[in-house]
Amino acid sequence: MNNTNNNPRFSFDLHLHGRRVLVTGGTKGIGAAVLETLHGLGARIVTTAREAPRNPVPGVHYVAADVATAEGCAMVTGEVHRLLAGVDIIINVVGGSNAPAGGFVKLDDDVWQSELNLNLMSAVRIDRALLPAMIEQGSGVIVHVTSIQHELPLPESTTAYAAAKAALSTYSKSLSKEVTPKGIRVVRVSPGWVETEAADPFLQRIAESSGTDYEGAKQIVMNGLGGIPVGRPAKPAEVADLIAFLVSPRATSITGTEYVIDGGTVPTA
Template identity: 55%
Template sequence: MTTARSVPADLADPERFVEADLSSNEGTMKVIEAVKERFGTIDIVVNNVGGSSTPPGGFFAASDEHWLEALNLNLLAAVRLDRGLLPLMLEKRKGVIIHISSIQRVLPLVESTIPYAAAKAALSNYSKSLSKEFSPQGIRVNRVAPGFIQTAAADAMMENIAQVTGSFESALQSVMDALGGIPVGRPGFPEEVGELVAFLASERAASITGAEYVIDGGTVPTV
């Protein structure tokens, strides 16, 4: 089952989709109840909710509302979803939870994503705590921390920046430069992140829990 705030135009299986806003308690409960009603149990939870709407301008540009929005979307959405679905896994003493974090938890862009980066850092901390408590009960909890991934949303951002830089390619380069460069020379692709998540959710990763896997093309310059 998948969920999002709006229904995708190319949705292949409507029966396995729930339209909901996971940044709210009501939206999260809608998804939890749909899982219980349609399946009765769950084996894998991948929390991919995230984003930032804080305007540029650094620390003083972020209001209380921006901070609360970032925390609700990037941290509390995962907490609420886990709270509702983890008991179904505990009944079987088996399950996998994967939280999608971000390299910005250690590499914040101070111009525009301070609340987002702080929320993702909190998500990683929370995820580690969850793994320590529930791994002995058969629930594996891991994190994936992408860098710059060329999603549809990222392409839309590039188009906006291109209005200033003059071309999509120059906009792309400006974002990579802002990150300090990407050694592999390009952003990652969503499919690459998906492959990593699929591995961590599989039995091939049966001994991996409490870990974080960075997929950023070498962007983070430290160990």
Template identity: 50%
Template structure:
């Protein structure tokens, strides 16, 4: 594991009302060096948190966080993170952003056991293992502990072509997150979930390309296919990572002090059922 110290930050927490400020909180964002994870890091740091960002690769641009370069899916990762938290003096906020899908398109028959295992590892079991290692530190945070799991609306409306295993893993994460919330609330740790719909990022482009290649479509037609598979997005666009990071920042703040075991959906209206 490689560690780096963060750049200095001017006046952290300025501009945030007291209920949303995170001054004095220590946060760890797993999968926090790129994409949505980096957006979450910036949001928490702007609100005043002292942030650790764990990820496999260094961020393309500097982040206001200490970096822990490791593979969160590796067997040794939970122990390494627990050691880092102990050395830092404890933990108040844990955000799991690690996830994604690299399975081939083609429906259930195209998915091998290895595909299923890989999707379960990155989208469910990594969070389970890291939670198990870090909950003791969060429980010691004097009624300030907060965990946020990043899920997906596919837990409720799976796309069969290309991301079925991912959707099933996120559905399991949703159930696990709810159960963990009920267990940890009496210990002062609030557990919630943020479930995005489509995100305007590299993963969306990669999925569009996989779908396009599988059906002989252009990249643009592959992107349209994602919209079509979702049944359309009433807002007319996918969410920006910073918009999803705002939802995470709210859930870990005192403004959400009585919110436990909920799922905050950020999908532009994609889920149309009650």
């Protein structure tokens, strides 16, 4: 009988030990889950946050910077070069929306610019700064976390966010065509509703504007998405597990595509 335990094909080791990784937005929600997962797999990690966390993960380098600004992105990429002497994996998780409720009329130019800076330009600026070195080394992986809202926007308050994520998805696809022949894989991960602390203010705004409570607001969101067939939002760790596989050598034939993790929310294939 063959002993498959000694065959690397039958091991689920993702071979990420020692890989140099940048995770944006690594102190909350999906970003924190990604950081925890990759740190547990032995990766060397630099992550970003507007403020340093109260309980940092030992061995992780935290850069306090606002990546919604060009200056913040420059600070982060400078620290990546200084601390890691380059990068093997970039995971652009940071994103979100602070737009007011009330539909398109409430979205002035400042709101639109803010949503674009956070959800699109942060990734563009970081990629632009770090990709040349990845191309020079002939290898690397970039993951852009998009959102199913680029297909199912919620017009009450997230039109600008959804549009920015749609732009990020298009940019990511175009980038993959350009750099995949140079050894760099570019993949999109498109979560549906993920139950994180970042959703709390959004739900509170919906509750206040709709005259309901927190649980009622959750139901409004689920109804607005057309329901979630699995019956619940996704968990950050579930998204992190998908990303960990996609950035690993196990996924070397995967590039230029988008992976939806939404509990079946999007009704089409």
